[in-house]
Amino acid sequence: MARNQAQLGLFPAIFLAILMFECMVVAASPSQNISALLVFGDSTVDPGNNDYISTFFKSNHVPYGRDFPDHTATGRFSNGKLVTDFLASALGLEPLVRPYLDPGLTDSNLESGVSFASAGSGLDNGTSSISSSIPMLKQLAYFEEYLGRLQKVAGNRTQDIISNAVFVISVGSNDYIWTVYGVSGNDSKGNLPDYQNLLLGNLRSSIQRLHEAGGRKFTVAGLPPIGCIPLQMTLAILQKPVELVERKCIETQNEDAKAYNSKLQAMLASLQTELLESKVAYVDLYSLLMDMLTNPHNYGFEVTSRGCCGTGLMEAGPLCIGVVACQDASKFLFWDAIHPTEAAYKAIADHVLQSVLPLIL
Numbered sequence: 001m002a003r004n005q006a007q008l009g010l011f012p013a014i015f016l017a018i019l020m021f022e023c024m025v026v027a028a029s030p031s032q033n034i035s036a037l038l039v040f041g042d043s044t045v046d047p048g049n050n051d052y053i054s055t056f057f058k059s060n061h062v063p064y065g066r067d068f069p070d071h072t073a074t075g076r077f078s079n080g081k082l083v084t085d086f087l088a089s090a091l092g093l094e095p096l097v098r099p100y101l102d103p104g105l106t107d108s109n110l111e112s113g114v115s116f117a118s119a120g121s122g123l124d125n126g127t128s129s130i131s132s133s134i135p136m137l138k139q140l141a142y143f144e145e146y147l148g149r150l151q152k153v154a155g156n157r158t159q160d161i162i163s164n165a166v167f168v169i170s171v172g173s174n175d176y177i178w179t180v181y182g183v184s185g186n187d188s189k190g191n192l193p194d195y196q197n198l199l200l201g202n203l204r205s206s207i208q209r210l211h212e213a214g215g216r217k218f219t220v221a222g223l224p225p226i227g228c229i230p231l232q233m234t235l236a237i238l239q240k241p242v243e244l245v246e247r248k249c250i251e252t253q254n255e256d257a258k259a260y261n262s263k264l265q266a267m268l269a270s271l272q273t274e275l276l277e278s279k280v281a282y283v284d285l286y287s288l289l290m291d292m293l294t295n296p297h298n299y300g301f302e303v304t305s306r307g308c309c310g311t312g313l314m315e316a317g318p319l320c321i322g323v324v325a326c327q328d329a330s331k332f333l334f335w336d337a338i339h340p341t342e343a344a345y346k347a348i349a350d351h352v353l354q355s356v357l358p359l360i361l
Helices: 002-028 083-090 125-131 136-163 173-180 189-212 230-239 251-274 285-294 342-359
Strands: 037-041 113-115 166-170 217-221 279-283 303-307 332-334
Touching: 037 083, 037 136, 083 166, 083 342, 125 136, 125 173, 136 189, 166 189, 173 189, 173 251, 189 217, 189 251, 217 342, 230 303, 251 279, 251 285, 279 342, 285 332, 285 342, 332 342
Parallel strands: 037 113, 037 166, 166 217, 217 279, 303 332
Antiparallel strands: none
16 A cells, blocks of 8 residues: 555656656747747857958868867857857757858758858948958848848748747947957047947847848847957057056956946837837846856856967967867867857857747747
8 A cells, every 4th residue: 555655656756757858848949939040240140151251350260160060160250159059959940050141051041040140240330341241231131132032932931930030139349349449540439438329329220120121039149248358358468568467357348348238228128119019138248258257167167368279368260270279178268369169159058048038939
Protein backbone atom coordinates (compact mmCIF):
# COMPACT_ATOMS: atom_id res chain seq x y z
CA MET A 1 0.00 0.00 0.00
CA ALA A 2 2.81 2.39 0.94
CA ARG A 3 4.57 1.50 -2.31
CA ASN A 4 1.43 2.30 -4.34
CA GLN A 5 1.08 5.63 -2.55
CA ALA A 6 4.73 6.45 -3.30
CA GLN A 7 4.20 5.63 -6.98
CA LEU A 8 1.07 7.76 -7.06
CA GLY A 9 3.06 10.58 -5.49
CA LEU A 10 5.41 10.56 -8.47
CA PHE A 11 2.67 11.49 -10.94
CA PRO A 12 2.42 15.20 -9.96
CA ALA A 13 6.20 15.53 -10.20
CA ILE A 14 6.30 13.80 -13.59
CA PHE A 15 3.39 15.92 -14.85
CA LEU A 16 5.14 19.09 -13.67
CA ALA A 17 8.38 18.06 -15.38
CA ILE A 18 6.54 17.40 -18.67
CA LEU A 19 4.72 20.73 -18.41
CA MET A 20 8.00 22.59 -17.79
CA PHE A 21 9.62 20.84 -20.77
CA GLU A 22 6.71 21.79 -23.03
CA CYS A 23 6.96 25.41 -21.88
CA MET A 24 10.67 25.41 -22.70
CA VAL A 25 9.98 24.06 -26.18
CA VAL A 26 7.33 26.70 -26.79
CA ALA A 27 9.68 29.45 -25.61
CA ALA A 28 12.37 28.31 -28.05
CA SER A 29 10.07 27.86 -31.04
CA PRO A 30 8.67 30.38 -33.51
CA SER A 31 5.19 29.83 -32.02
CA GLN A 32 5.15 33.50 -31.04
CA ASN A 33 4.36 34.08 -34.71
CA ILE A 34 7.67 35.77 -35.48
CA SER A 35 8.03 35.44 -39.22
CA ALA A 36 11.43 37.01 -39.85
CA LEU A 37 14.28 39.14 -38.56
CA LEU A 38 14.93 42.35 -40.49
CA VAL A 39 18.14 43.96 -39.33
CA PHE A 40 19.54 47.49 -39.69
CA GLY A 41 22.60 49.19 -38.29
CA ASP A 42 26.35 48.84 -37.99
CA SER A 43 29.07 46.21 -37.48
CA THR A 44 27.34 44.75 -34.43
CA VAL A 45 24.69 43.30 -36.77
CA ASP A 46 26.43 43.23 -40.18
CA PRO A 47 26.83 39.59 -41.28
CA GLY A 48 28.91 40.55 -44.31
CA ASN A 49 27.29 43.29 -46.40
CA ASN A 50 30.58 45.20 -46.38
CA ASP A 51 32.15 42.31 -48.30
CA TYR A 52 30.22 43.50 -51.35
CA ILE A 53 30.87 47.25 -51.28
CA SER A 54 33.95 49.40 -51.78
CA THR A 55 35.15 50.05 -48.23
CA PHE A 56 38.33 49.46 -46.26
CA PHE A 57 36.32 48.34 -43.22
CA LYS A 58 35.93 44.61 -43.85
CA SER A 59 36.41 41.50 -41.76
CA ASN A 60 36.33 38.81 -44.45
CA HIS A 61 39.80 37.60 -43.47
CA VAL A 62 41.46 35.67 -40.68
CA PRO A 63 41.41 35.69 -37.73
CA TYR A 64 37.75 36.80 -38.00
CA GLY A 65 35.35 33.86 -38.10
CA ARG A 66 37.83 31.56 -36.41
CA ASP A 67 35.13 30.03 -34.19
CA PHE A 68 32.35 30.21 -36.77
CA PRO A 69 30.70 26.83 -37.55
CA ASP A 70 32.91 26.26 -40.61
CA HIS A 71 35.80 28.46 -39.38
CA THR A 72 35.16 30.92 -42.21
CA ALA A 73 35.58 34.68 -42.14
CA THR A 74 32.12 35.72 -43.34
CA GLY A 75 32.41 39.46 -42.84
CA ARG A 76 31.10 39.37 -39.27
CA PHE A 77 33.20 41.49 -36.93
CA SER A 78 33.68 38.74 -34.38
CA ASN A 79 35.26 35.35 -33.92
CA GLY A 80 31.89 33.72 -34.55
CA LYS A 81 28.19 34.51 -34.53
CA LEU A 82 26.41 37.79 -33.88
CA VAL A 83 23.43 38.48 -31.63
CA THR A 84 21.05 38.32 -34.58
CA ASP A 85 22.36 34.89 -35.60
CA PHE A 86 21.58 33.52 -32.15
CA LEU A 87 18.12 35.13 -32.25
CA ALA A 88 17.27 33.69 -35.66
CA SER A 89 18.32 30.22 -34.57
CA ALA A 90 16.50 30.36 -31.22
CA LEU A 91 13.31 31.53 -32.93
CA GLY A 92 13.43 28.65 -35.40
CA LEU A 93 13.88 30.89 -38.44
CA GLU A 94 17.32 30.12 -39.89
CA PRO A 95 20.67 29.13 -38.37
CA LEU A 96 22.14 32.47 -39.49
CA VAL A 97 20.97 35.86 -40.73
CA ARG A 98 22.17 36.46 -44.26
CA PRO A 99 23.50 39.75 -45.68
CA TYR A 100 21.13 41.31 -48.17
CA LEU A 101 23.94 42.13 -50.60
CA ASP A 102 25.15 38.53 -50.78
CA PRO A 103 25.01 37.57 -54.50
CA GLY A 104 24.11 34.04 -53.41
CA LEU A 105 20.93 35.26 -51.71
CA THR A 106 17.99 33.91 -53.69
CA ASP A 107 14.38 35.01 -53.51
CA SER A 108 13.55 31.79 -51.67
CA ASN A 109 15.85 32.93 -48.82
CA LEU A 110 13.96 36.18 -48.24
CA GLU A 111 10.98 35.09 -46.15
CA SER A 112 12.92 34.48 -42.92
CA GLY A 113 14.58 37.90 -43.13
CA VAL A 114 17.95 39.45 -43.90
CA SER A 115 20.36 42.06 -42.59
CA PHE A 116 20.87 45.40 -44.33
CA ALA A 117 23.44 46.53 -41.75
CA SER A 118 26.86 47.84 -42.68
CA ALA A 119 29.98 48.03 -40.53
CA GLY A 120 30.97 51.65 -39.98
CA SER A 121 27.47 52.99 -40.52
CA GLY A 122 25.82 55.60 -38.34
CA LEU A 123 22.71 57.70 -37.97
CA ASP A 124 24.68 60.66 -39.32
CA ASN A 125 25.37 60.28 -43.05
CA GLY A 126 28.73 61.93 -42.44
CA THR A 127 29.73 59.06 -40.17
CA SER A 128 29.02 56.49 -42.87
CA SER A 129 31.05 58.47 -45.40
CA ILE A 130 34.20 58.12 -43.25
CA SER A 131 34.35 54.37 -43.90
CA SER A 132 32.32 54.37 -47.15
CA SER A 133 29.75 52.15 -45.44
CA ILE A 134 26.03 51.92 -46.21
CA PRO A 135 24.20 54.80 -44.49
CA MET A 136 20.83 54.21 -42.85
CA LEU A 137 18.97 55.94 -45.68
CA LYS A 138 20.49 53.51 -48.17
CA GLN A 139 19.71 50.58 -45.87
CA LEU A 140 16.07 51.70 -45.90
CA ALA A 141 16.19 51.90 -49.70
CA TYR A 142 17.50 48.33 -49.81
CA PHE A 143 14.64 47.30 -47.52
CA GLU A 144 12.13 48.77 -49.96
CA GLU A 145 13.85 46.87 -52.76
CA TYR A 146 13.62 43.75 -50.58
CA LEU A 147 9.86 44.27 -50.25
CA GLY A 148 9.50 44.15 -54.02
CA ARG A 149 11.47 40.91 -54.21
CA LEU A 150 9.51 39.41 -51.31
CA GLN A 151 6.22 40.30 -52.99
CA LYS A 152 7.17 38.18 -56.00
CA VAL A 153 7.81 35.18 -53.77
CA ALA A 154 5.21 35.53 -51.01
CA GLY A 155 2.41 37.30 -52.87
CA ASN A 156 -0.48 38.17 -50.57
CA ARG A 157 1.46 36.79 -47.57
CA THR A 158 3.97 39.64 -47.79
CA GLN A 159 2.17 41.99 -45.42
CA ASP A 160 1.73 39.26 -42.81
CA ILE A 161 5.44 38.46 -43.00
CA ILE A 162 6.41 42.10 -42.51
CA SER A 163 3.89 42.79 -39.73
CA ASN A 164 5.05 39.71 -37.82
CA ALA A 165 8.76 40.32 -38.40
CA VAL A 166 11.02 41.65 -35.66
CA PHE A 167 12.90 44.74 -36.81
CA VAL A 168 16.29 44.92 -35.10
CA ILE A 169 18.09 48.28 -35.08
CA SER A 170 21.60 48.58 -33.63
CA VAL A 171 23.33 51.81 -34.59
CA GLY A 172 24.81 54.97 -33.11
CA SER A 173 28.17 53.98 -31.63
CA ASN A 174 30.11 54.99 -34.74
CA ASP A 175 28.59 58.45 -34.61
CA TYR A 176 30.39 58.88 -31.30
CA ILE A 177 33.59 56.91 -31.95
CA TRP A 178 34.32 58.45 -35.35
CA THR A 179 32.36 61.71 -35.53
CA VAL A 180 32.22 63.03 -31.96
CA TYR A 181 35.56 61.74 -30.65
CA GLY A 182 37.33 60.76 -33.86
CA VAL A 183 38.49 61.80 -37.28
CA SER A 184 35.61 63.58 -39.00
CA GLY A 185 36.64 67.11 -38.14
CA ASN A 186 33.03 68.02 -37.26
CA ASP A 187 32.57 70.11 -34.14
CA SER A 188 29.90 67.74 -32.85
CA LYS A 189 31.33 67.61 -29.33
CA GLY A 190 31.00 71.38 -29.09
CA ASN A 191 27.22 71.08 -29.06
CA LEU A 192 26.63 67.47 -28.15
CA PRO A 193 22.97 67.82 -27.05
CA ASP A 194 22.05 69.21 -30.47
CA TYR A 195 24.01 66.44 -32.20
CA GLN A 196 22.23 63.83 -30.08
CA ASN A 197 18.91 65.34 -31.15
CA LEU A 198 20.01 65.14 -34.79
CA LEU A 199 20.86 61.45 -34.43
CA LEU A 200 17.62 60.66 -32.63
CA GLY A 201 15.60 62.60 -35.19
CA ASN A 202 17.14 60.51 -37.96
CA LEU A 203 16.44 57.32 -36.02
CA ARG A 204 12.86 58.34 -35.36
CA SER A 205 12.32 59.04 -39.07
CA SER A 206 13.79 55.64 -39.95
CA ILE A 207 11.43 53.78 -37.61
CA GLN A 208 8.46 55.78 -38.88
CA ARG A 209 9.39 54.86 -42.45
CA LEU A 210 9.61 51.17 -41.53
CA HIS A 211 6.24 51.44 -39.81
CA GLU A 212 4.71 52.97 -42.93
CA ALA A 213 6.02 49.96 -44.86
CA GLY A 214 4.19 47.60 -42.49
CA GLY A 215 6.65 47.04 -39.64
CA ARG A 216 5.01 46.53 -36.24
CA LYS A 217 7.61 44.98 -33.93
CA PHE A 218 10.78 46.96 -33.21
CA THR A 219 13.78 46.41 -30.95
CA VAL A 220 16.24 49.29 -30.72
CA ALA A 221 19.62 48.98 -29.03
CA GLY A 222 21.04 51.77 -26.94
CA LEU A 223 24.69 52.76 -26.88
CA PRO A 224 27.18 50.60 -24.98
CA PRO A 225 29.61 52.10 -22.44
CA ILE A 226 31.72 53.62 -25.23
CA GLY A 227 34.42 54.75 -22.82
CA CYS A 228 35.14 51.10 -21.95
CA ILE A 229 35.79 50.01 -25.55
CA PRO A 230 39.49 49.02 -25.72
CA LEU A 231 40.24 51.34 -28.65
CA GLN A 232 38.79 54.33 -26.81
CA MET A 233 40.87 53.61 -23.71
CA THR A 234 44.01 53.30 -25.84
CA LEU A 235 43.38 56.57 -27.65
CA ALA A 236 42.82 58.34 -24.35
CA ILE A 237 46.17 57.09 -23.05
CA LEU A 238 47.93 58.22 -26.23
CA GLN A 239 46.37 61.67 -25.97
CA LYS A 240 47.06 62.18 -22.26
CA PRO A 241 49.75 59.71 -21.23
CA VAL A 242 50.62 61.55 -18.03
CA GLU A 243 47.08 61.61 -16.68
CA LEU A 244 46.14 58.11 -17.81
CA VAL A 245 48.91 55.75 -16.87
CA GLU A 246 46.52 52.81 -16.51
CA ARG A 247 43.84 51.40 -18.76
CA LYS A 248 40.47 52.39 -17.45
CA CYS A 249 37.10 53.42 -18.82
CA ILE A 250 36.71 57.01 -20.00
CA GLU A 251 33.92 58.21 -17.73
CA THR A 252 33.10 61.32 -19.77
CA GLN A 253 32.39 59.14 -22.80
CA ASN A 254 30.26 56.80 -20.71
CA GLU A 255 28.30 59.78 -19.42
CA ASP A 256 27.73 60.89 -23.02
CA ALA A 257 26.39 57.42 -23.85
CA LYS A 258 24.07 57.45 -20.84
CA ALA A 259 22.73 60.87 -21.79
CA TYR A 260 22.01 59.66 -25.31
CA ASN A 261 20.35 56.49 -24.02
CA SER A 262 18.09 58.51 -21.73
CA LYS A 263 16.93 60.61 -24.67
CA LEU A 264 16.56 57.48 -26.82
CA GLN A 265 14.26 55.82 -24.29
CA ALA A 266 12.10 58.94 -24.11
CA MET A 267 11.91 59.08 -27.90
CA LEU A 268 10.94 55.40 -28.15
CA ALA A 269 8.24 55.87 -25.50
CA SER A 270 6.86 58.74 -27.56
CA LEU A 271 6.95 56.63 -30.72
CA GLN A 272 5.12 53.82 -28.94
CA THR A 273 2.11 56.08 -28.40
CA GLU A 274 2.30 57.42 -31.95
CA LEU A 275 2.69 54.23 -33.99
CA LEU A 276 -0.64 52.44 -34.01
CA GLU A 277 -0.74 48.68 -33.43
CA SER A 278 3.03 48.61 -32.92
CA LYS A 279 5.38 47.66 -30.13
CA VAL A 280 8.77 49.24 -29.59
CA ALA A 281 11.31 47.85 -27.10
CA TYR A 282 14.60 49.28 -25.89
CA VAL A 283 17.64 47.01 -25.56
CA ASP A 284 19.75 48.21 -22.63
CA LEU A 285 23.21 47.33 -23.93
CA TYR A 286 24.84 49.78 -21.54
CA SER A 287 23.74 48.04 -18.35
CA LEU A 288 24.37 44.57 -19.73
CA LEU A 289 27.92 45.32 -20.90
CA MET A 290 28.71 47.19 -17.68
CA ASP A 291 27.70 44.06 -15.79
CA MET A 292 30.07 42.04 -17.96
CA LEU A 293 32.82 44.54 -17.17
CA THR A 294 32.22 44.64 -13.42
CA ASN A 295 31.31 40.96 -12.96
CA PRO A 296 33.25 39.25 -15.76
CA HIS A 297 33.47 35.85 -14.08
CA ASN A 298 29.68 35.54 -14.13
CA TYR A 299 30.05 35.30 -17.91
CA GLY A 300 33.26 33.29 -18.01
CA PHE A 301 35.43 36.27 -18.96
CA GLU A 302 38.95 36.80 -17.70
CA VAL A 303 40.02 39.73 -19.92
CA THR A 304 37.83 42.81 -20.45
CA SER A 305 40.20 45.73 -21.13
CA ARG A 306 41.64 44.54 -24.44
CA GLY A 307 40.62 42.43 -27.40
CA CYS A 308 41.68 38.94 -28.44
CA CYS A 309 43.11 40.01 -31.82
CA GLY A 310 46.79 41.02 -31.68
CA THR A 311 47.58 43.30 -28.75
CA GLY A 312 43.85 43.97 -28.42
CA LEU A 313 44.59 47.65 -27.94
CA MET A 314 44.19 49.13 -31.44
CA GLU A 315 43.53 46.35 -33.93
CA ALA A 316 40.19 46.05 -35.74
CA GLY A 317 39.20 45.20 -39.30
CA PRO A 318 42.22 45.36 -41.65
CA LEU A 319 44.57 45.97 -38.71
CA CYS A 320 43.89 42.40 -37.59
CA ILE A 321 45.32 40.97 -40.81
CA GLY A 322 48.43 38.90 -40.16
CA VAL A 323 48.34 39.16 -36.38
CA VAL A 324 48.05 36.38 -33.84
CA ALA A 325 44.83 36.06 -31.85
CA CYS A 326 44.42 34.70 -28.34
CA GLN A 327 43.93 30.98 -27.86
CA ASP A 328 40.53 31.01 -26.17
CA ALA A 329 38.26 33.88 -27.23
CA SER A 330 35.51 32.75 -24.85
CA LYS A 331 37.57 34.21 -21.99
CA PHE A 332 37.57 37.65 -23.63
CA LEU A 333 34.77 40.20 -23.65
CA PHE A 334 36.16 41.81 -26.81
CA TRP A 335 37.33 40.07 -29.96
CA ASP A 336 39.16 43.06 -31.43
CA ALA A 337 39.69 46.54 -30.05
CA ILE A 338 36.07 47.50 -30.78
CA HIS A 339 33.81 44.47 -31.17
CA PRO A 340 32.62 41.85 -28.67
CA THR A 341 33.33 38.14 -28.90
CA GLU A 342 30.79 35.51 -29.83
CA ALA A 343 30.51 34.67 -26.12
CA ALA A 344 29.49 38.24 -25.33
CA TYR A 345 27.05 38.31 -28.23
CA LYS A 346 25.51 35.06 -26.96
CA ALA A 347 24.94 36.64 -23.53
CA ILE A 348 23.30 39.66 -25.16
CA ALA A 349 21.09 37.40 -27.29
CA ASP A 350 19.98 35.48 -24.21
CA HIS A 351 19.00 38.77 -22.57
CA VAL A 352 17.02 39.84 -25.64
CA LEU A 353 15.20 36.50 -25.80
CA GLN A 354 14.32 36.50 -22.11
CA SER A 355 13.65 40.16 -21.39
CA VAL A 356 13.11 42.13 -24.60
CA LEU A 357 11.21 40.03 -27.13
CA PRO A 358 8.36 39.31 -24.65
CA LEU A 359 7.69 43.07 -24.65
CA ILE A 360 6.85 43.14 -28.35
CA LEU A 361 5.02 39.82 -28.77
